[in-house]
Amino acid sequence: VCHTGLAAYTKFPEGFTFGVATASHQIEGAWNVSGKSENVWDRLTHTRPEMIADGTNGDVACDSYHRYLEDVEELTYLGVDFYRFSLSWSRILPTGFSDHVNPDGIRYYNALLDALAEKNIEPLVTLFHWDLPQSLQDLGGWTNSKMVDYFRDYSDVCYREFGDKIKSWITINEPYEVCEDAYGDIKKAPALDSHGIGNYLCSDNLLKAHAESYHLYNEKYRPTQNGTVMISINSIWYEPSDPENAEQVALAETANQFKFGWFAHPIFTNEGGYPEVMIENVAKQSAAEGFSKPRLEQFDDYWIQRIKGTSDFLGINHYATHLITGPGVDPIAKSPSWLKDTGSITSLEVGGDSASEWLRVVPTGFANLLRWCKSSYNDPPIYITENGFSDRGTLQDYGRIQYYNDYLSAILDVIYDDGVRVLGYTAWTLMDNFEWRAGFTEPFGFYHVDITDPDLPRTPKLSADYYRQLVANRELPQDERFKDPANKYKEE
Numbered sequence: 338v339c340h341t342g343l344a345a346y347t348k349f350p351e352g353f354t355f356g357v358a359t360a361s362h363q364i365e366g367a368w369n370v371s372g373k374s375e376n377v378w379d380r381l382t383h384t385r386p387e388m389i390a391d392g393t394n395g396d397v398a399c400d401s402y403h404r405y406l407e408d409v410e411e412l413t414y415l416g417v418d419f420y421r422f423s424l425s426w427s428r429i430l431p432t433g434f435s436d437h438v439n440p441d442g443i444r445y446y447n448a449l450l451d452a453l454a455e456k457n458i459e460p461l462v463t464l465f466h467w468d469l470p471q472s473l474q475d476l477g478g479w480t481n482s483k484m485v486d487y488f489r490d491y492s493d494v495c496y497r498e499f500g501d502k503i504k505s506w507i508t509i510n511e512p513y514e515v516c517e518d519a520y521g522d523i524k525k526a527p528a529l530d531s532h533g534i535g536n537y538l539c540s541d542n543l544l545k546a547h548a549e550s551y552h553l554y555n556e557k558y559r560p561t562q563n564g565t566v567m568i569s570i571n572s573i574w575y576e577p578s579d580p581e582n583a584e585q586v587a588l589a590e591t592a593n594q595f596k597f598g599w600f601a602h603p604i605f606t607n608e609g610g611y612p613e614v615m616i617e618n619v620a621k622q623s624a625a626e627g628f629s630k631p632r633l634e635q636f637d638d639y640w641i642q643r644i645k646g647t648s649d650f651l652g653i654n655h656y657a658t659h660l661i662t663g664p665g666v667d668p669i670a671k672s673p674s675w676l677k678d679t680g681s682i683t684s685l686e687v688g689g690d691s692a693s694e695w696l697r698v699v700p701t702g703f704a705n706l707l708r709w710c711k712s713s714y715n716d717p718p719i720y721i722t723e724n725g726f727s728d729r730g731t732l733q734d735y736g737r738i739q740y741y742n743d744y745l746s747a748i749l750d751v752i753y754d755d756g757v758r759v760l761g762y763t764a765w766t767l768m769d770n771f772e773w774r775a776g777f778t779e780p781f782g783f784y785h786v787d788i789t790d791p792d793l794p795r796t797p798k799l800s801a802d803y804y805r806q807l808v809a810n811r812e813l814p815q816d817e818r819f820k821d822p823a824n825k826y827k828e829e
């Protein structure tokens with residue numbers, strides 16, 4: 338092992354794969370073209386544009402619906418092994434239900450899949466990345482227990498139509514963000530703000546829906562299609578602000594159970610079900626708040642068993658670490674709420690910054706999260722299904738390169754030093770795109786997209802070349818040209 342003082346390890350193990358990700362609503366545009374119906378993000382951006390930082394929306398976005406061949410060119414330039422993208426539910430099933438399959442939607446994804454196959458780029462496909470058909474939201478969306486059936490029906494259509502071409506599936510992207518940000522808060526569409534209530538109705542239904550989709554694939558499709566199915570869970574990783582403070586250490590563990598464990602514990606542990614500490618805290622808070630029943634209750638035995646073990650890999654999206662500064666009710670917590678239920682106070686005063694307030698750069702936090710996943714979830718095989726960095730859009734994006742280098746180095750550390758089974762890595766994202774409520778103000782892409790030009794030209798940033806070299810050599814690039822001149826000066 339060569340210790341350069343920068344990174345202990347530089348070379349990725351044999352068989353490790355690299356990809357890059359996008360999501361339908363963030364890139365496709367063509368929001369009302371060829372039979373696609375309205376989704377919750379169309380509704381939010383059209384009716385409440387003031388909720389988006391720059392008033393933009395996904396109507397055109399990167400226009401990937403029409404420009405997907407350009408996207409495939411970019412992917413080919415990067416040389417990635419796989420491309421993670423998501424399917425638009427309302428493009429495939431405009432009513433939201435499986436009574437009408439939209440032929441143009443099927444044609445679009447088949448064309449994309451064929452173009453990828455021609456370049457030997459494997460598809461890794463997400464069924465649901467937040468763009469719920471508005472028709473289903475009108476019935477309550479993920480707070481409606483019928484969503485279990487609707488999601489299974491939608492999955493069935495996708496497995497049937499595309500399963501010959503897609504061997505790696507992700508059911509749902511970031512369940513915490515779906516349930517907490519969209520139903521328990523106003524951070525994501527439909528911005529229900531049913532804090533402490535809707536978020537937990539959502540998790541009950543979403544976990545069951547995921548499990549039913551997994552079982553459906555297992556029983557009906559896996560025997561002939563031979564693919565895999567996983568879920569991608571996001572983690573803000575929590576650490577104590579004072580590692581010597583036992584109370585903070587315990588609270589950080591509780592916060593990680595509330596954040597990551599909320600969805601990982603039911604699927605990836607032997608005992609299954611929601612984490613015990615969540616059930617206890619929510620019961621205690623609910624009683625004190627005057628509710629007749631806990632706002633979150635444990636699944637019954639049938640569902641504990643049915644949900645357990647329903648993911649072939651642990652899909653981790655990871656960006657940032659936050660701090661726990663103490664016990665109590667966070668000043669920003671509503672009542673009742675998930676945050677209040679955690680019983681802790683959080684802080685963003687950690688690590689380097691990015692263009693996104695929440696994105697605190699702490700590579701050691703990533704390594705700690707991965708070790709924690711190994712020990713908490715029986716040493717699962719792991720795919721990093723998202724990781725990336727936002728800036729203000731410069732083409733000389735040294736901050737992004739530094740981020741990737743440090744976070745990839747953290748992965749190498751845990752692979753070689755701790756035996757964590759990380760099998761692949763997905764960078765977020767191929768090109769600057771519609772960053773949800775941040776609009777186009779917090780770009781994460783390897784490619785700059787000029788949204789003021791009707792041709793939406795894509796220009797590679799320096800990080801595109803960094804990633805291309807990384808993928809080609811399976812090794813962290815050491816090239817001088819990737820080093821920030823400012824930092825380089827400091828090092829010498």
Ligand code: GBH
Binds near residue numbers: 511571654656694695
């Ligand atoms: C991922 O979410 C998404 O999967 C992807 O679509 C997205 O483009 C990417 O990250 C970059 O953001 O400022 O208080 O409203 C990552 C988890 C959780 C990060 C919600 C942003 C908003 C916090 N996200 N969070 S706030």
